[in-house]
Amino acid sequence: MRKSKIQWRLLPLLLSCIPVFGAAPGELPVAKAVQISEAISLDGRMQEAFWEKIPEQHLRHAVGRRIAPLQDTSFKIAYTSDFLLVGIRCAEQEMDKLSFRAEQRDDAQVCSDDSVEFLLQPGNGFYYQFAVNADGMVYDGRRPDAEGITAAQMRGGLLWDGAWEAMVHRDRDYWSAELRIPFAILDLGIGGADVWRMNLGRTESRLGYSSWAPVEKGFHDLPRYGELQGLQLDRNFYCLDLSQVQMPELCVGSNRLALSIPCKIASGQFQLRHSLRIWQPGLLPERRQVAPLLTVENGQLAVKMDLNISHPEILQECILEVCDMDGRSLGSLTHLFWPPKPLKISLPWSFFLSADRTLPVLCQLQISPNSTPAALQLQLYRKGWTLPTLKKHVLLRKPGASTHILPLRKLPETGEYQLHWKLDFPGANEPSQGTESFFFLK
Known part of the structure; x- marks a missing residue:
């Protein structure tokens, strides 16, 4: 971020x-x-x-x-x-x-x-x-x-x-x-x-x-x-060079982390510890050990693990720490990040005519690729009604932009309408949802 x-x-x-x-x-x-x-x-x-x-x-x-x-x-x-x-x-x-x-x-x-x-x-x-x-x-x-x-x-x-x-x-x-x-x-x-x-x-x-x-x-x-x-x-105790190691962008969902850390020694085993939390002031949390142990290959220490991010649009803190087998820290990497909203939905206009024929729903999926496909449910309501006029289910197979079309001819009358959407995907604590409004002239 x-x-x-x-x-x-x-x-x-x-x-x-x-x-x-x-x-x-x-x-x-x-x-x-x-x-x-x-x-x-x-x-x-x-x-x-x-x-x-x-x-x-x-x-x-x-x-x-x-x-x-x-x-x-x-x-x-x-x-x-x-x-x-x-x-x-x-x-x-x-x-x-x-x-x-x-x-x-x-x-x-x-x-x-x-x-x-x-x-x-x-x-x-x-x-x-x-x-x-x-x-x-x-x-x-x-x-x-x-x-x-x-x-x-x-x-x-x-x-x-x-x-x-x-x-x-x-x-x-x-x-x-x-x-x-x-x-x-x-x-x-x-x-x-x-x-x-x-x-x-x-x-x-x-x-x-x-x-x-x-x-x-x-x-x-x-x-x-x-x-x-x-x-x-x-100084020789600190055998790792983390100065050029960068964390990837982290999004809501299951993030697969793969880092390569230069190491001065040719062999050995190391512990990996980590913490992940919503950021708060004060003392740092204790890092917990992650299995398995890390080993050096060709002068590089390969770090592979999954990070599950549950909370969008709030500052979070991830700390990775490499320790020797006695538990002394050899190097650590801290990453502060603000995961984006899992889905952004917008309509090209706020006013539609029957001559427009279709309602384009513009979507921007912003979750981890490892948490796709994501299930998107679209429901169109006449404002004040309890039953939807139109339903559509879409499977979003990868992050990024997509457009989904709803037919305007099925809308019964002139008035204000609301598009309710709900997104669910693997690794989500609960579905994301929202509402977009527009006026339709029959």
């Missing part, structure tokens, strides 16, 4: 924030990530004891202004063998004036709300954006970190989704956030440099922007990013 990531008129501004590289290393800040082994309850509060042992960083640059930020923002970074953990605290003197208008994930409004953004450049040719507003709504993206990025590359990166989590807490005079970012979503399997770079920014809807790195052209000013040190990570 096409996500409402950004308003495209902002694209030139984003592109301008990726200038030529070259900033004096001595000017750039350094943050240190500290390894932890303690359990964490992700709630945005930063109350676990380990947070006290981690060095604190502050946002000292007001973007576009030569003054210090008016309100303090601090952050700390921890990590485990599986994920990066970022804790952020935003002092706020007027909590009642916080603005958060974004209504769903990847709404561009997140970055205009009172929000924080963690931007990470792990040295693999991409940089990643993780944003959350003061209400816990999230936004993410992945873009090439090379010079001369094109508009098409920017659009493609904005459609990226990651299986990461953010929780927010609001208090009397501050709000805080905890971000949990699995290493498995960072495309580490494609290799790259060992130097990690980063920035952390805050948007205050009333006061402007502040940044940890001394950026000059916005949060995406890569040459001004600081360095993230302290990570002891074995």
Whole structure:
């Protein structure tokens, strides 16, 4: 699906924030990530004891202004063998004036709300954006970190989704956030440099922007990013390259999924786990294991499974996760999608004459090919009547457009008529149905 990531008129501004590289290393800040082994309850509060042992960083640059930020923002970074953990605290003197208008994930409004953004450049040719507003709504993206990025590359990166989590807490005079970012979503399997770079920014809807790195052209000013040190990570563990793997369009019905994932190792078995749900904010659902085990053939990991989609016209989330035999995640793929309405029916006109002779019914079937044929029932009623004037049953054998003809000569009199339709197909929880109206002059 096409996500409402950004308003495209902002694209030139984003592109301008990726200038030529070259900033004096001595000017750039350094943050240190500290390894932890303690359990964490992700709630945005930063109350676990380990947070006290981690060095604190502050946002000292007001973007576009030569003054210090008016309100303090601090952050700390921890990590485990599986994920990066970022804790952020935003002092706020007027909590009642916080603005958060974004209504769903990847709404561009997140970055205009009172929000924080963690931007990470792990040295693999991409940089990643993780944003959350003061209400816990999230936004993410992945873009090439090379010079001369094109508009098409920017659009493609904005459609990226990651299986990461953010929780927010609001208090009397501050709000805080905890971000949990699995290493498995960072495309580490494609290799790259060992130097990690980063920035952390805050948007205050009333006061402007502040940044940890001394950026000059916005949060995406890569040459001004600081360095993230302290990570002891074995990149070779992440043997999969999911950076170019794309999910197909998913429609209501039974979808047959077939993906090929490049793998660095020549042999071995892997677990496949997945979750599928109507999207909702908060923590991610647990992924369940899918049988059978995956094996490597000719440097590729073949993923084949069926996904049954039941709900049209609502935002849904599918996560695929490949794990080793010990259950550690090697890579994951997240897909947000909005399945279309199974059937669109329209009439070419709203007024017909007896001289027209026929009533063309224009159909657009939008279900999975694996759920065809679909049974379509058409019934024509004179408005106010309880019995149909005309019935027709049609078998739709494949998705796409088709036209079906009803004879107007069988209509008994002048007046308003209603075309009732009902569609049923394999994998549907319940039939889809609707009504179209027109006026007939005998």
